[in-house]
Amino acid sequence: MATLQLFLLVEALAAAAAAAVVGQSAGDSLAANGAIAGNQMLISEGGVFQLGFFNSSGSGNGYLGIRYCKPVDPSVVWVANRNKSLNLSTATLNLTADGTLSLFDNGIIIWSTGTSSAINPVLQLLDSGNLVLTAGKPNGASLWQSFDHPCDTLLPGMKLGVDYSTNISRQLVSWKSPTDPSPGDYFFKMETRGVPEISMRRSSSEKIYRTGPWTNQGFSGNPKMEDSEIANKLNFSFVSNQDGVCYTTEYKKKSLLTRAVMNASGRFERWNWDGGSWSNFWHVPEDDCDEYARCGSNRICTKEYYSYSCSCIKGFEDQGSLGCERTKPLSCSSDRFLKVQSIKLPDTENATAHSTKTTLAACEDWCSKNCSCLAYAMAGLSGCVTWSGDSVDLRSFTSGGDDLYVRLAASEFGSSRSNERELAIGLPLLLGFLLLCCLGLLLLWWRKRGKKQGILATDLESSVKETGLLLDLPKVMDKDERFGQSNSSACESLQQLSKTDFDASEQHWSSIMINSENANLHNERAASVNISGALSSFDLSTIKAATNDFSADNKLGEGGFGAVYKGQLQDGQRIAVKKLSRHSSQGPDEFKNELTLIANLQHRNLVRLLGSCIEGDERLLVLECMENRSLDAFIYDKTKSVLLNWQKRLDIIVGIARGLLYLHQDSNLRIIHRDLKPSNILLDKDMNPKISDFGIARIFESEVHENATTRPIGTLGYMAPEYLTSGIFSFKSDVFSFGVLVLEILSGKRNRVFNQADICLNLLGHAYKLWKEGRSLEILDDALDCSYPATEILRCIRMGLLCVQEHSEDRPTMAEVVMMLASEDQQLTPLKQPTITLASSEGDLSSKEISVTIAGR
Structure with missing residues (x-):
């Protein structure tokens, strides 16, 4: 290995000495067995970019990079050896006959393209700023290009994103400092989970800014991209398909020089050359509201003159640093959607994109029929986008932005449509209730006239059944008590019924049965039907289908209660099923206790109960799925x-x-x-x-x-x-x-x-x-x-x-x-x-x- 490195070094020095006789510029390309060293460089054909050695810190060490030629203060757009500096007096760039491009420092390889087995390789610097290694000219096959390995700068023609076919991920990483090009703390990368968008992260993990999804004109979180001045000179494009996801810009007018930089201070900036200097066209984050999730969940951040403010979406109430939570639970079938205008669309990690041909009406229809859909929007390239979780990282704009439709309980609107629905249901019930009261008064009057109790009671029962207003009187009083009580107690029973909303009668009796210490199986079933109007009673067959009949592959773990299984319902909702073991140390009392407590608790840091199943000997709790299991x-x-x-x-x-x-x-x-x-x-x-x-x-x-x-x-x-x-x-x-x-x-x-x-x-x-x-x-x-x-x-x-x-x-x-x-x-x-x-x-x-x-x- 040492012999090979020595041979390559000698070869590179010989080529560099030959090139030095010609002059500083070696043209725009380097042929096989060619090399550059010292102050030699490649200059693109149009004189836009140069490749050569540079020193940004004033020391004897430096880097090989690509810079602009024309600006008085040339800016570096790409660095080969950013992980390790080299001695400028002994450094050489060498292209071997088989297509290996390597950077040497005193006989040691500092950086290499890792390519080989090429015939007549050629290295060429293009006017786009792309350094391309091909297998011979013209139209030789591309072996390597610098655009596939960006540093901190995004140039027109360069892709930012993920290529699934080549498994290449292109992202920007800031410099360590303005004079140190080694990798810094800030990343600008494509997020492919959910609906694609670009995020800025600190130390590759902490999200500090995101662009929002692509909306054809630009990103939802940066309306300035649609500014006519830059839009007349640049084409912005976003592609998402089975081959990959990428964001690019292309020149409309060649006279423009532009670049976007992820800088060392944590800002992503777009710079334009106006003929005399670089001017900053826009940057993100721009203000406090650009900071990721500045206001928490379900809050909208609004920029003010010298500060910012946070406000809950209508239908949500403030929970401090936790964000905002719903004031009223959803019912799915009667829910409606609130239009929130001119905002940055929420974080898309929990979002799903549907057909791009879907209309706004079709998008609303799909979301309204899927209870797990909590918001939707039309997001340009992605078409109909729906969200299944909290709305995170919302901000408002005075101009631009997009519209988000948030699911709320119908009662939050107080509109004519909800009132008509309530009236259509409530009016017949109210009339029936009044008629029932009249029948009760009539019974009392008949008794005062000396009618026989048994005949009157039978007549009353027949009248009630004929009206169809109350089909199950045992829910109010036991059969033996209905006609054997005094006049006053009969009236009290009717009055007691009036205190309970007919619509909520099942919920009312379910709550009574749950709180009973001696609740039987019928009570347990009623408890699972509708606690707080938000739970469902699942059939055992449904749970078995969702968990593949409680297969071992679906088992998440086991505790004192029994086993826990993961599953997926037919509508795609993921669930966790807690199954009470017949041999469990915890029994029906613990089951009833947990069912009652979780159903009555609503907090983002408490697991959410979706429903239960009580069938035969089975006692099952259906909970929201926790993807990362337990701590x-x-x-x-x-x-x-x-x-x-x-x-x-x-x-x-x-x-x-x-x-x-x-x-x-x-x-x-x-x-x-x-x-x-x-x-x-x-x-x-x-x-x-x-x-x-x-x-x-x-x-x-x-x-x-x-x-x-x-x-x-x-x-x-x-x-x-x-x-x-x-x-x-x-x-x-x-x-x-x-x-x-x-x-x-x-x-x-x-x-x-x-x-x-x-x-x-x-x-x-x-x-x-x-x-x-x-x-x-x-x-x-x-x-x-x-x-x-x-x-x-x-x-x-x-x-x-x-x-x-x-x-x-x-x-x-x-x-x-x-x-x-x-x-x-x-x-x-x-x-x-x-x-x-x-x-x-x-x-x-x-x-x-x-x-x-x-x-x-």
């Missing part, structure tokens, strides 16, 4: 934990905290979860956390703060000490479990004792010991890189330790925890010694031996 699959797995950078871990911690705050304080039912652990934290496709498994949760009245049980149940390692020793549980029990979760998320380790001889090897004791010694950062997961903010992590560690203190009164409430996470200025209370539980965190309490002690001070 424990990530934090304990060293191959997956690298996917959780600091920001993502913080987002998960904040999401869990907000879900718990809702359970403890903000929901109609104040709930203690009692089994908070990583396997009960599910992650959706965007890694947003959702609390699940409410089988052993308890409802607390607002004035009650503490309760006790003779049989503590839960998972060791996450149970508060007072619950383990005395059976006492409260909201602070969940706070303790949350603190354990925080420390596990940060460390990637389980809360257990690794060595009985050293109690500090328990995660809680180890974390406290490191805190006292000022070495807290040593607890961090090795998968975290060094880019994390130490101050934020130290606050999280301290907050976690506050949550696991021995005495419940020393622990903060979840409201205080959320404040600690949200405010850098929040004062933290003094930290006391946490409790150490000497037991494995694996398994249920019933199978473990428990002992509790305090770590040595």
